[in-house]
Amino acid sequence: MIKSLGIAVLLTITLVATASAFDGTRKGFVMGGGLGLGPFAHKSVDGFSSISDDKAGLALNLLIGYAWDEQNMLVYLRDGVFFSVDVVPGVSVNAIQGFSGVGWYHYFGPVGKTAFVVGGLGLQDYSYLDNDWGSNDPGFGMLLGGGYEFARHIQVHGTLSFGNTSAGQWDLNHSQFVITVTAIAF
Secondary structure, eight states, rough: OHHHHHHHHHHHHHHHHHHHHEEESSSEEEEEEEEEEEEEEEEETTTTEEEEEEEHHHHHHHEEEESSSSEEEEEEEEEEEEEEEETTTTEEEEEEEEEEEEEEESSSSSSSSSEEEEEEEEEEEEEEETTOOOOOEEEEEEEEEEEEEETTTTTEEEEEEEEEEEETTTEEEEEEEEEEEEEOOO
């Protein structure tokens, strides 16, 4: 009986906290994600401009954080591009290249139809999704972008991010452009 009562109280508190977290105003806890197109994901070996690779693929955008007012959000942000790459002749594996870090969104108007800008500092990464090929060591990354919130909770999001990774003795430069349609709960 006491165990059931404890579970009921915990469940009630959780539901009330969740309901107040998503009250329809862009203030407080926020989270979201989107899918779209990564028109380019560029990779080159530092010092060897002739050793480079450009790919296009499926784009992903994820964010979770806090909005302290209707115009400003501070979030953990993940932007990435999934694509297929030939690791050796005849062997193709899936990879992801992208940015992970702290992002700041600034909206120019109230919730609804408004433009916004985003900037971020964090890590650039490059990973093969097949465990046999591993991943590069992440390095410094930056993100700049913006978009338009065309309806409550729905926005078009475009970012350009760039940074460095390393793989053994090689330092690599990366840049990627991501365009997504993103849904944000607030």
